[in-house]
Amino acid sequence: MEQGEGYADPWPGKQASEYSKIYKEQITKGKSEIFAHKYADLMASKEYTELGCYAEAIEYEKALNEGFSERYASSFAMHLSEYIANYFTNYEETINNKLVILERERLNKMYEHLK
Numbered sequence: 001m002e003q004g005e006g007y008a009d010p011w012p013g014k015q016a017s018e019y020s021k022i023y024k025e026q027i028t029k030g031k032s033e034i035f036a037h038k039y040a041d042l043m044a045s046k047e048y049t050e051l052g053c054y055a056e057a058i059e060y061e062k063a064l065n066e067g068f069s070e071r072y073a074s075s076f077a078m079h080l081s082e083y084i085a086n087y088f089t090n091y092e093e094t095i096n097n098k099l100v101i102l103e104r105e106r107l108n109k110m111y112e113h114l115k
């Protein structure tokens with residue numbers, strides 16, 4: 001087993017503190033509780049880029065607001081955010097981008113059973 005693999009964060013208080021700080025910042029900026037929670041959770045983990053966290057949080061929120069299940073929203077948002085983080089430098093570039101539209105359609109079909 002690789003070091004760190006399967007082990008709890010040795011500083012869970014630090015991660016919780018970071019989550020709380022980020023969550024409050026997002027709420028202050030006018031973001032929804034859904035977005036703020038997802039974004040803060042991802043950012044506090046320090047496993048993803050800022051763009052990946054932002055894209056996942058916003059796509060997760062959109063899917064839930066459109067009435068999709070939590071499983072669908074989570075899976076769809078995670079995979080679309082990976083695509084966005086790998087091929088774009090900011091989220092605004094993805095709006096109405098033909099490649100992102102195609103990826104959305106592909107993922108929508110892939111996760112249709114979770115709706």
